[in-house]
Amino acid sequence: MTKTLTILGIESSCDDTAAAVVRQRAGNLASVLSSVVFDQNELHAAFGGVVPEIAARAHVEKLDIVVEQALSKAGVILNDLDAIAVTAGPGLIGGVLAGVMCAKGLAAATGLPLIGVNHLAGHALTPRLTDNIEFPYLVLLVSGGHCQFLTAAGPDQFTRLGGTIDDAPGEAFDKIARLLELGQPGGPRVEAQATTGDPTRFKFPRPLLNREGCDFSFSGLKTAVRRTIDTLRAEKSGVTQQDRADICASFQAAVTDVMVEKSRRALAMFSKAHTPQSRHFAVAGGVAANASIRAALKNLCASSEFNLVAPPLEFCTDNGAMIAWAGLEMFRTGHRDSMALAARARWPLDRASTPMLGSGKKGAKA
Numbered sequence: 418m419t420k421t422l423t424i425l426g427i428e429s430s431c432d433d434t435a436a437a438v439v440r441q442r443a444g445n446l447a448s449v450l451s452s453v454v455f456d457q458n459e460l461h462a463a464f465g466g467v468v469p470e471i472a473a474r475a476h477v478e479k480l481d482i483v484v485e486q487a488l489s490k491a492g493v494i495l496n497d498l499d500a501i502a503v504t505a506g507p508g509l510i511g512g513v514l515a516g517v518m519c520a521k522g523l524a525a526a527t528g529l530p531l532i533g534v535n536h537l538a539g540h541a542l543t544p545r546l547t548d549n550i551e552f553p554y555l556v557l558l559v560s561g562g563h564c565q566f567l568t569a570a571g572p573d574q575f576t577r578l579g580g581t582i583d584d585a586p587g588e589a590f591d592k593i594a595r596l597l598e599l600g601q602p603g604g605p606r607v608e609a610q611a612t613t614g615d616p617t618r619f620k621f622p623r624p625l626l627n628r629e630g631c632d633f634s635f636s637g638l639k640t641a642v643r644r645t646i647d648t649l650r651a652e653k654s655g656v657t658q659q660d661r662a663d664i665c666a667s668f669q670a671a672v673t674d675v676m677v678e679k680s681r682r683a684l685a686m687f688s689k690a691h692t693p694q695s696r697h698f699a700v701a702g703g704v705a706a707n708a709s710i711r712a713a714l715k716n717l718c719a720s721s722e723f724n725l726v727a728p729p730l731e732f733c734t735d736n737g738a739m740i741a742w743a744g745l746e747m748f749r750t751g752h753r754d755s756m757a758l759a760a761r762a763r764w765p766l767d768r769a770s771t772p773m774l775g776s777g778k779k780g781a782k783a
């Protein structure tokens with residue numbers, strides 16, 4: 418590593434418009450000079466989910482603003498940058514396209530190199546930005562559109578060990594929140610309710626535990642929760658505040674149990690394939706912001722002699738810093754994209770594995 422690099426990262430693949438500036442001086446840890454995120458929660462609230470067309474238009478309106486703010490908060494101008502990194506997929510195509518066009522415009526105007534980043538690589542590489550861990554490591558990527566275990570061996574070298582066969586866990590959190598009329602995004606709201614609930618009151622299923630390997634399934638769990646809510650409404654003519662809290666706590670306990678058991682198996686697979694020195698297990702993506710899941714995985718790691726790396730919450734959910742960082746890692750390997758860079762709705766990280774089934778919030782479970 419020879420040169421100080423300063424990279425602008427742009428993210429617009431779902432419902433957050435984000436930009437950030439990350440700088441790494443030779444031989445030093447990288448620092449996030451700025452990270453600006455505009456969420457679109459209010460715009461989609463009335464629809465109970467992300468509306469792709471509304472999301473794309475909102476990105477177009479906000480992209481210039483987040484970029485300007487990220488540069489000014491970082492105290493840099495375009496001339497100080499070494500490259501412009503942008504999410505080029507996977508995601509909602511209108512939003513991805515808006516980000517890619519914005520980045521191309523900046524690259525054309527300044528002559529700076531353009532780097533198209535896989536959104537999932539952004540999440541999966543974040544533990545190297547926040548905790549400076551070495552390759553290879555195991556990462557559990559859990560968000561609103563994705564759920565997979567990956568071995569990360571390099572900035573563009575990922576192997577999938579398992580993943581969801583239907584829904585993503587964030588989607589399940591969002592669905593439960595909708596059924597209980599808690600508002601969106603569901604994850605933090607379900608988590609808040611769960612703090613006052615009884616996690617043992619409802620015995621929700623722990624799907625796929627009897628199947629070997631580390632694949633997940635969340636659709637049966639969602640259905641079980643919906644049935645419970647329907648039964649409570651039919652039998653008691655409504656769901657009380659305590660019912661709500663108990664449902665959230667019981668649901669979160671089921672998700673946590675499944676994640677712990679599948680992680681135990683993935684850690685065993687990873688340990689078998691890699692040197693004993695590689696003892697890092699990272700969690701990334703929005704669902705990794707959940708305190709109860711983080712605590713349970715930390716316990717698992719303590720008993721398996723692994724080190725759990727869980728980035729700060731602002732870098733778990735979608736942000737520009739993860740894109741700037743992934744772009745920086747790719748830039749150091751010599752990667753550059755041309756003006757032909759395409760926006761992609763689907764873009765699997767592990768190109769050798771067969772695509773997972775299902776369609777998440779982003780419309781893809783690459």
Ligand code: KG4
Binds near residue numbers: 560604605707
């Ligand atoms: O990574 P992210 O910001 O966007 C995607 O790439 O999908 O993840 C958003 C997802 C949403 O489904 C949200 O409900 C979930 O992450 N989430 C959480 C929590 N915070 C966000 N799920 C559970 N507990 C949380 N505290």
Ligand code: ZN
Binds near residue numbers: 540560702703734
């Ligand atoms: Zn994400």
